[in-house]
Amino acid sequence: xxxxxxxxCDGSKYQDCVAVCPVxxxxxxxxxxxxxxxxxxxxxxxVPECPADAIYADTDIPDSxxxxxxxxxxxxxxxxxxxxxxxxxx
Ligand code: SF4
Ligand code: F3S
Numbered sequence: 001x002x003x004x005x006x007x008x009c010d011g012s013k014y015q016d017c018v019a020v021c022p023v024x025x026x027x028x029x030x031x032x033x034x035x036x037x038x039x040x041x042x043x044x045x046x047v048p049e050c051p052a053d054a055i056y057a058d059t060d061i062p063d064s065x066x067x068x069x070x071x072x073x074x075x076x077x078x079x080x081x082x083x084x085x086x087x088x089x090x
Contacts, residue, residue, distance in 0.1 A: 001058050002037035003046065004072045006065040008054035009033055011089050017046040017055060018084030027079035031089060036076035052090070 005017075010032040017033065018026050025039035026046075035046075035055075047055045056062070058069055 001042055002040045002072070003035050003042065003044065004037075004056055004058050004061055004065075004069055005032060005034050006054050006056060006061065006068040008052040009050070012052045012054070013086065013089045014051050015082065015084045015086065015088065016049040016051065018082050020045045020049050024081055026082035026084075027076045028082040028086065029075060029079055033082050034072040034076050034079065037073050038076075 005026075013032055015033070022043060022045070023039050023041055025036050025041075026033045027036055037058075042057075044057070056065070061069060
């Protein structure tokens, strides 16, 4: 399994999630982050940190957010590591 960032992150980008991730699994797009499923160790530490409630286990994503499962997986490898210090957009 993996954890997945969903649409509530897009345009918010609080980045509270980044600091608690023990394996630097977050990658950064312009308006949101994604989680690299090859790096995520399923610790769930990031879930309660997100003010937008954007992070779900892949087994628990709402149907309306299911496209984000592939977006995290497909986009993560081409994006830079999230440092957690970009401007918050919300
Ligand atoms: Fe990082 Fe854990 Fe969140 Fe995976 S579940 S992205 S390892 S903090
Ligand atoms: Fe996005 Fe929430 Fe992290 S808004 S940047 S998943 S803290």
